[in-house]
Amino acid sequence: MNKIVSSILAAASFSIVASAASAAEVLRFSHTDNPGGSRQAAAEQFAEKVAKYTEGRYEIRIYPSGQLANDPKAIEQLQLGGIDFTVSATGSYATHLPSLNLTAMPFLVDSYEQGWELYDNSDWLKNEFNKLPGKGFRVLSTWEAGFRSFTTKEPLTSPKDAEGEKMRVYPNDMIRWTMEAIGFQTVVMPITDVYLAIQQGTVSGQENPVDTIKSLRFYEVAPNITLTRHVYSPLPLTVSEATWQKFSDKDKQAFMKAAQESATFSRDLVKNSVDSQLKDMTSAGAKVAVPEIAPFRESVASVYDKARGVYGKGEVDKILADAAAIRKALPSQ
Template identity: 30%
Template sequence: MKNLKTFTTTLLAGVAFAGAAAACEITLRSSDTHPEGYPTVAAVEHLGELVKERTDGRVCVEVYHSAQLGEEKDTIEQTQFGVIDMNRVSMGPFNNIIEETKVFSLPYIFRSTEHMHQVLDGEIGQDVLAAFEDHDLIGLAYYDAGARSFYNSQKPVKTLEDLKGMKFRVMQSDVFVDMVSALGGNATPMPYGEVYSSIQTGVIDGAENNWPSYESSGHFEVAKYYTLDQHLMVPEVLVMSKKSWEKLSAEDQEALREAARESVPFMRKMWAEREEASREQVLKAGAEIVEEVDKTAFIDAMKPVYEKHVTSDNLKQIVERIQAVK
């Protein structure tokens, strides 16, 4: 009887969903690796509501959270081919595809959250979004991802000496790999979904991420030492398949761009609230937070990373422009 009830509920939900989808002339599938309720997921859902309203129900957005359509590296290629219409991805995985994105992934490139917002919301941010088009993608908006810091299962990390020899998961980006190496650690690129079990089984000692990801992934359960070195403030980016974009009318394209812009302050507010809630939760669970960190030593260690990755005149100019933003 219980199974019959569950089947009936699922069937009715499917019928309702099919009916809602049928009312839309165009349904855009959007991917996100984060779980339901996460600020980036909620922001794209909010965007979808705005688009549906402004196109009189003709264009709808379905958000597939929790990596239902695949991990970030795989979904980028699917988005370029038009298999996935929209995609919220961290900037890191784009570093080996789009040169300009490397700059936003450089350690300590942003002095503060306010400085980052000034850059992203201004001309520099728009120039980098425009660079996606040459790679079969349309850049729509930047979302916050907070400051990334190291966490591990072994010991409190307070100095560079403490980091030496430790194995940390990083995103599949040469910049991230070289950053960890410059700090004396061993970088292990791997999909986000494999991190928990890899820390738990000792394949890696830890990883690096922001407060909400540290909490929502459950990584604080297996890596209780969290060091606030804040080495990266890498924005997230919402992109759309160029193939899917070109199927839209000019009016629908503008509606989508406007909705994307308006989803940014919505996301930032949610992010600030989520960051505080995540911090409280992991502290309550017994995570040990290291706040006394000599950032100067960390920053000084980044010189070879900049020398290796900021090589073209284009990238050097972007770095100079960012540093000149007050």
């Protein structure tokens, strides 16, 4: 009899657990990184933390490699409620808040620590992020991608080598202006199309952080990696505002906690992986070079004035002042 009762209780317990699991609300997380990349690893961390801190009430289902949408379309889907979360370069959100283009101004910061301070504590940037819920999405935390550098078919030793070459860019004025100031012709295209475009000769190269170059294997078709580190390019994690407003206050706190912890994970992972990633790509045939940076800095000096003309002197000078103060307080090693 006891065995029968135990079996009944065990079956009931299993049924309750199964029902709880099946009752979890599924939320969709879209990104364009490959399954082996740092974005996927951080997304998995985020999903685990959300499940833990909401006691299983929510399940984050992750769709990597642009399965649901490329970066611009994913942000549009946030606004429409078609997806719940995405993570993309700050400049990708500038289509909906143009002032965020200013975060992609060249050579704002020189180290990860300076970049983290800018994104966590800049009064100007906090104010801009606070405008995003009115656009249909909000920033929960900032993940890491690193500093943008080049991969090209031919060596890139100075801006002179850029003349006449076609460089892929994503839809961001500041990146486009910077590339054109260096000397490139620019071609706008989704990141999911870049590998084939380089392979077919539509463009001769692209620029992205080392983590992205490795994850999307751009070094296979453009084997010259030139570490200019011309733009700091982290990844705000965003949630659809429609989704956010459905959460209870308790669940909002849980999602924020998961977002912050996954951001710490992402920052540590990317910063500490760069050297090994470059080594792996070199072993696979890539050529890594660190050029003299001064000519690149000089070539993009006009970009700041162009930004002032479009976005206003006050706005540009605010973020430049924040960045200058941070560089002074946290000197690069």
